[in-house]
Amino acid sequence: MKNTAHFDHWLPRVPKTLSVPETTLFDNLLMTVQKYPNKVAIEYYGASMTYSELLDEVEKLAGYLESKLNIQKGENVLLFMQNSPQFIISMFAILRIRAVVVPINPMSITNELEFFVEDGNIKHALIGQELYEKTAVPLVENKVLEQPIIAAYSAYTTPDEALGDIPEEAQMPAKDYPNAVLWSDVMKADTKISPYSGKSSDMAMIPYTSGTTGIPKGCIHTNKTIQANVYSAFFWMSLTPDSVPLTTLPLFHVTGVLHSALAPILAGSKMVLLTRWDRNYAVRAIEKFHCTDWINISTMLIDFLSNPELSRHDISSLEVVGGGGAPVPEAVGRQLTELTGLEYVEGYGLSETMSHTHFNPPQRPKLQCFGVPAFDVDARVIDPSTDKELGTNEEGELIVNGLQLFKGYYNRPEETEDSHITIDGKKFFRTGDIVKMDEEGYFFIVDRLKRMINASGYKVWPTEVESILFKHPAIQQACVVRAQDPKRGETVKALVILNDDYKDKVTEKEIIEWSKNQMAAYKYPRIVEFRESFPTTASGKVLWRKLQEEA
Structure with a gap:
């Protein structure tokens, strides 16, 4: 039976159900540009970009992808970059032509990248220059990839105005490569693009996750499955056009891209973007740009709080600090509260659910707890051996049903079927995590069923x-x-x-x-x-x- 105990601690003045619009992710950008064309969208190492400038770059790149590279609707396109304006531009350009974004971990080495390209039936790619030199060149030489577009992040920085050291990757000047296209040449090209006609049901993104055998699997998400969580994050975190998120989580990851890019763009917020985590740069950015929201991971928070420079800066603009991926130690959560008065807002999610299925109520979070079910999520605990539903404080496997649930693993129908269970006529995803739920409807991780x-x-x-x-x-x-x-x-x-x-x-x-x-x-x-x-x-x-x- 669906649990409702958590409604007693729901966010005030926020409805308990959410109507997900039929608009697309690209529509979110279009609407924000119409509302706030001259508002800064991205701050990046001394340089800034307005929403109208962002859309202009997206249109130029999309035109090149469609007219020069002949990328088709529904085609999977590799996005292999670190955090940068080009990552965001590339993502929306791919969506603009109704192709599918396949974001891959920039830490992948050559043989891992080749697996993703072959598994995802990928021919075309947008790649960060530092990753191209280190990892992707053999795939082009062997004709696994065709004419990738290579981006040098330095094109979008203003070093003299930066608040500190710029990562080496964001300092590299653009270079010419055989059988590849320079980002700057794409932006200068004279191209045309067809009118946008995207649908809510279009495949939009295939983030990869790991399976029980260790073989990564692509999770098929449509505009609608992603929008479910974009709007969920927008309302739950009370994002506004005047919110200023600090974007430090990697954007290839579902939590990073959803909470630190897609939801802020829906709101028309200003994103303060870092290519690599740097605690000194982060604290200066919070002070300079009055950052209000920071979704992170515990390792970042631990490093941030241990920074001896922290006491010399004003970080009082922060209103929400939270994250997921790994539990925050209780002592670290208390340290954050002592320093800022804020309680850490932890969440839980998976690539299969495009980030969160659970989050803590910001006004009443619990430490070492991943929160309550998000809008319209049916979360239950079952005995993994018998599939029998369990009750309060009983430990079992977490299963979830919700609009953010993926459409299946790419080209893996058997594994898709095996990962689901039907109860009361509803299809639930088996997370593989052992959890328990307390009397108030808050969920806690106990252990991992899978060997991860x-x-x-x-x-x-x-x-x-x-x-x-x-x-x-x-x-x-x-x-x-x-x-x-x-x-x-x-x-x-x-x-x-x-x-x-x-x-x-x-x-x-x-x-x-x-x-x-x-x-x-x-x-x-x-x-x-x-x-x-x-x-x-x-x-x-x-x-x-x-x-x-x-x-």
């Missing part, structure tokens, strides 16, 4: 890391578990059995250094421990749960 490591909010699947570790000639067996980390929350620990020939000839540190070049930075083991043997079942399967308990 949550490192600074990034999902790491042990089986994937293990498969890479097995490539090392010294490694006979590997079992990856999670370990606690004061900054990352959880981190990756590899238990390793060495081949006899390598015992006493290779060190734990050498394994870690080797791993850095084999997988994305958030995945490689920060801890390696050599073992002589692993506990196993009678059939020889490693008892990873026992090893996890020991860790």
Whole structure:
């Protein structure tokens, strides 16, 4: 049965249900430009861009994508950039021509990127220059990608007006590359574009998540599934045209793009955008631009609060500080309250639900708690072995139903079917997270049903890391578990059995250094421990749960 206990603590003067409009994400930008054409949309390392300027750049890029690259409606397009004005311009340009945005983690290495391109049937891409040089060149040389557009973030900065050090990636001057197109040449091109005719039902975005086997899966979202949470965030966080969000979460991620870009654009807010997290730049930006909203992750908040420069700046403009991805330690939440008077507003969501299904009421949040179900979300707790619904304070798997629920995994119908359960005629998504709900309808994470490591909010699947570790000639067996980390929350620990020939000839540190070049930075083991043997079942399967308990 759907729980309603949380309505007693609902946001004041906000309805308990939400009518999602039939307009599209691109319509949101159009309407904001009509209302606030000369209002600043983006502040970026000393430079600013108004909403009318943003739309003008979007139209130019969209015209090039349609008329020069012949990108079709419904075609998947890779967006491989760090936070930058070009990320936002690219996203809306892809949506403008009714193509599909496929945002990929900029920490991905070449073989990971190639998987996403092949799995997503992608031919065209918009890529940050630093990522192109480091990761994507082989895909163009091998003709996996055709004529990518390469963006140098420095084109949108004014270094003399910046509030501090500019990241190296945002300082790189634009370069020419064979078989690629410069962003600046795109903006100078004379192109035409057809009238916009987007539909709420159009596929709009395919963010990737990891599956239980460690193989990433694309989550199909339409304009409508995304709009459900754009409007939800807009109302719940009381965003206005005069809100000033600090945009530090990575925009490739659903939480970052939804809360720090899409919802602010709907409101007509000014986004203060950082390419890389920098606690000194962040505190100066809050003071200079009077930032009001900051959605982050616990590692950022911990670093921010430990900054000795913090006391020298006025951050009293902050009205909402919150986030998700990894629980905020209680001591850190209390430190934030002591400093600002604000309580941390935590939420919960997934790529499959385009960010949040739950959030804390800002006027009554609870620490170490991911909140109450969002607008029109039916969240229940079931016994994962029997599928029986459970009651208050009983621990079980969280299942959710709501308008923000994805349409399925891209080209994976069986996995889509396996990830859902039908109760009372409703289709629920099985989150794989073990939770409990208190008497007031607030939800708390207990454990993870699936074997996943949550490192600074990034999902790491042990089986994937293990498969890479097995490539090392010294490694006979590997079992990856999670370990606690004061900054990352959880981190990756590899238990390793060495081949006899390598015992006493290779060190734990050498394994870690080797791993850095084999997988994305958030995945490689920060801890390696050599073992002589692993506990196993009678059939020889490693008892990873026992090893996890020991860790």
